[in-house]
Amino acid sequence: MAQQDxxxxxxxxxxxxxxxxxxxxxxxxKWLTNMGDLHRQLEQAxxxxxxxxxxxxxxxxxxxxxxxxxxxxxxxEVITTPFTFASTTHAIVRRGLTxxxxxxxxxxxxxxxxxxxxLITEKTSAILPVHVYGNCCNVEAIGQIARRHGLKVIYDAAxxxxxxxxxxxxxxxxxxxxxxxxxxxxxxxxEGGAVSFRDPALAPALCEAKNFGILDEETVVFAGxxxxxxxxxxxxxxxxxxxxxxxxxxxxxxxxxxxxxxxxIPGLRMLRQRPGxxxxxxxxxxxxxxxxxxxxxxxxYQALRDYHIFTxxxxxxxxxxxxxxxxxxxxxxxxxxxxxxxxxxxxxLYGDLGLENVEMICHAVKKILCK
Ligand code: T4K
Numbered sequence: 001m002a003q004q005d006x007x008x009x010x011x012x013x014x015x016x017x018x019x020x021x022x023x024x025x026x027x028x029x030k031w032l033t034n035m036g037d038l039h040r041q042l043e044q045a046x047x048x049x050x051x052x053x054x055x056x057x058x059x060x061x062x063x064x065x066x067x068x069x070x071x072x073x074x075x076x077e078v079i080t081t082p083f084t085f086a087s088t089t090h091a092i093v094r095r096g097l098t099x100x101x102x103x104x105x106x107x108x109x110x111x112x113x114x115x116x117x118x119l120i121t122e123k124t125s126a127i128l129p130v131h132v133y134g135n136c137c138n139v140e141a142i143g144q145i146a147r148r149h150g151l152k153v154i155y156d157a158a159x160x161x162x163x164x165x166x167x168x169x170x171x172x173x174x175x176x177x178x179x180x181x182x183x184x185x186x187x188x189x190x191e192g193g194a195v196s197f198r199d200p201a202l203a204p205a206l207c208e209a210k211n212f213g214i215l216d217e218e219t220v221v222f223a224g225x226x227x228x229x230x231x232x233x234x235x236x237x238x239x240x241x242x243x244x245x246x247x248x249x250x251x252x253x254x255x256x257x258x259x260x261x262x263x264x265i266p267g268l269r270m271l272r273q274r275p276g277x278x279x280x281x282x283x284x285x286x287x288x289x290x291x292x293x294x295x296x297x298x299x300x301y302q303a304l305r306d307y308h309i310f311t312x313x314x315x316x317x318x319x320x321x322x323x324x325x326x327x328x329x330x331x332x333x334x335x336x337x338x339x340x341x342x343x344x345x346x347x348x349l350y351g352d353l354g355l356e357n358v359e360m361i362c363h364a365v366k367k368i369l370c371k
Contacts, residue, residue, distance in 0.1 A: 267293025
């Protein structure tokens with residue numbers, strides 16, 4: 001039994017003095033938002049950290065996604081995954097586009113690239129896969145399909161900050177990628193997000209999308225919203241960036257311990273990264289095959305709560321089962337997504353969790369499953 005409640009995650013925050021030093025100049029400049037100096041510094045630092053040429057900050061990851069869909073002027077259908085957070089589909093729908101759901105792979109939970117082509121119609125304008133949990137999609141195959149059919153590819157890389165594939169930043173694949181810097185992510189700006197993008201011509205449209213469509217003081221070119229990151233968020237980002245590598249190293253040690261202690265338990269399976277990936281250890285999902293484990297995912301979830309261990313069912317229910325989407329869109333079979341959503345449980349993972357807590361959580365999991 002945990003002494004204190006253990007949550008699925010806790011934000012990484014810098015020493016208070018460091019943050020105060022970072023925001024102190026704002027009392028002098030009185031420049032609090034609307035693309036200030038700290039915003040400019042963070043944008044620059046993140047381009048380097050993420051290994052991307054072009055990046056635009058947003059107030060959160062969701063509005064970064066809506067912003068890039070608006071800037072690209074997409075229409076019609078977008079092929080995407082049902083195994084994700086609400087934001088991915090909501091952004092598509094809120095931009096007036098139609099989501100078309102593709103099944104996922106058993107191995108890593110990302111979109112099944114072998115099933116994409118069958119879903120393409122004359123209305124399809126883009127593919128929007130998700131690097132779920134920071135697991136890399138098959139970007140090469142998806143790129144080939146997109147080129148064959150003249151489609152845009154926008155990755156939801158909300159979970160994938162700092163991930164590299166064959167030495168390249170994950171945000172450099174496809175036409176664009178969005179990142180989330182929410183408090184629950186490996187790198188946070190309290191709330192925050194960004195879009196990295198390939199085509200330099202998109203830069204003005206992205207600025208306008210986050211700033212009311214304003215081109216200059218007297219010219220407003222389209223109905224943009226307000227999605228600007230403020231200076232206090234940027235300051236948190238600049239501080240957290242200094243501690244990012246340390247956070248990842250701590251998480252790596254915790255994940256290694258989880259994997260060692262949970263391997264070989266009948267009915268408990270873990271997802272796998274594809275080869276060539278430098279991971280960011282954003283989440284630690286496990287899958288429970290009820291028949292073999294003798295206990296189902298929901299029972300494990302509840303029993304862990306009784307031990308004060310608050311896991312999450314990321315991502316259950318599937319998006320297609322949300323009240324707002326049920327029976328709304330053409331139903332393609334999604335057997336793998338359905339199965340994984342019913343089996344998945346995301347265990348606590350954050351830098352300060354501590355190896356002793358990982359040990360205690362694994363002990364509780366084994367006790368519940370092996371009783
Ligand atoms: N695309 C994908 C694939 C995403 O997963 C997300 C967001 C987005 C797009 C959109 O990005 P943003 O617009 O959010 O930047 C959380 C996050 O709010 C959300 O950002 C994230 N995905 C999603 C997977 O998880 P909830 O509703 O599960 O969060 P909540 O409030 O239950 O927090 C989880 C745990 O974290 C708490 O039990 C305790 C801890 N916590 C949380 C907060 C907010 C803290 O310790 N401190 C805190 O300040 O959605």
